[in-house]
Amino acid sequence: MVEKKKGFLQRLFGGGDTPPEPAREHTVAEDLAADIVLDDVVEAAPLVLPPDQEIALEEAMHEAGLTIESPEEIVSHAPPGPPEATPTYIEKVEAAAPAEPPKKRNWFQRLASGLKRTSDQLTGNIAAVFTKKKLDQQMLDELEDILIQADFGIDMATQVTETLRRDRFDRDISAEDVREVLADEIVKVLEPVAQPLVVDAAQKPFVILMVGVNGTGKTTTIGKLAGLYRAQGKSVMLAAGDTFRAAAIEQLQVWGQRTGAEVIAKPAGSDASGLAYEAVERARAEGVDVLMIDTAGRLHNRDELMSELEKIIRVIRKVEPSAPHATLLTLDATTGQNALNQVEIFGKRAGVTGLVMTKLDGTARGGILVAIAQKFGLPVHFIGVGEGIDNLEAFAARDFATAVAGSAK
Ligand SMILES: Nc1nc2c(ncn2[C@@H]2O[C@H](COP(=O)(O)OP(=O)(O)O)[C@@H](O)[C@H]2O)c(=O)[nH]1
C-alpha cells in the first residue's frame, strides 16, 4: 500500500528512481490525494522527493487551500543552504509556525479553560448583582436563581444563600466575596466524592466497564484513559462492546491505534457479552494490566439495554468473579438535569461504581456535577473538558470549585 502511494506521488512529482516528469498542471483532486497520502508515506518511510518537487507538492496543496498537516516534515526535506537560497515556501511555513512551541499549559490552566463557560457565566451574573452594596434579601433571591440556572440544584443554592445570610446580611459584600463562599460550599459537597480511580495492580487484568447513554462520551473516555494508562507504562486492551454500529467499533480501533492498545472487536451485530467474555480471557492470558470494555448506550429500549449490560457483567464474572473492578458511568454535562435521571437508572441496574462527567467545556451548566454529587454521593473519578486525548482531568474538589467559581484562591 505504501509502495502504491509512493508510486502515485512519484508519478505526479517525480522522485526516487523515476525521473521527474516535465512540469504540468495538477488537478485539485490530484493534489488532494497527494495531501492525504503524503502523511502516510512520510509516516511509514521517508519519501525522498527532490526538493523542488516537494516545493511543487507543497505549493500545489497550498494553492488548493489544503492545510498542511505537518510542515516540519516538508521542511526537513528542504535543501541545506544559505538563507538567501531558501525557497519562498519555507518562509511561508516558518511564518505560519509559532516562533517557539507553545508552552504546555499546566493542568490547572487546562481545567480552568475547560470550565470557562460555566465560570464566565457565573462570574458575570454574580458581578451584575453584587455591586458593593449591603447584602439584602433581593440579592440573595437573585443569587439563588443564578445558581439554579447553572444547575447546581436547589439544595446547593439554598446552602450558599443561607451561609451568606448568616454571615453577611446587611453588610457590604463584593462579588469576589460571594464567589469565595460559593467555592467553599462547592468544596464541602465535592470533597467526599472526589476519589481517584485506583487501578489495583494485583488484578490482571483490572477490568473497567464503561456504561452510559449514547453520545455521552464512553468511547472517547476509554480512549483518553488508554492514553493515560499507556503513558504510565501499563498494557491496555480495549473491547469494542458497542457492537451495534460499525462506526462505533472503528472509533475504538482508532483510539487503540493512537494509544498502542490492543483492540478486541467482532463484526457489527455480534453478541456483546460474547465479545466481553473473550476479551477478559485474552487479557488474562496475555497478562494485560487494564482491560476497558466499551458498551452500547441506546436508550430507546431501556430494558433491553439494561438486560444487555447485566448479561455482560454475568458473563465476565464467569471468567473472573471479581470483575468488573470498576463500572464507570459517563455523563454529558451539557444535558443538565437529565444526567440526574441517568445516574438513577444506571446506578440501579448496572452497579455503577464511579462517574466521569464529560463535556464540561461545552456548557455553562457545569453546576450539574455538584447537584449529582449532592444527590448520589457516587465517586467522581474524572472530568472531560475537551475532545482531545489530554482533555481528561482527575477530579479534584478544590480545583474544580476554584475554576468554576472563578475565585482567586
Ligand atoms: N467537548 C467535548 N466533547 C467530548 C468530550 N467527551 C466526548 N466528546 C465528544 O462527544 C461525542 C460523543 O462521544 P463518544 O465517545 O462517541 O460517545 P459514546 O456514544 O458514549 O461512546 C464525540 O464527538 C466526542 O468527541 C468532552 O469532554 N468534551
Ligand SMILES: [Mg+2]
Ligand atoms: Mg461509543
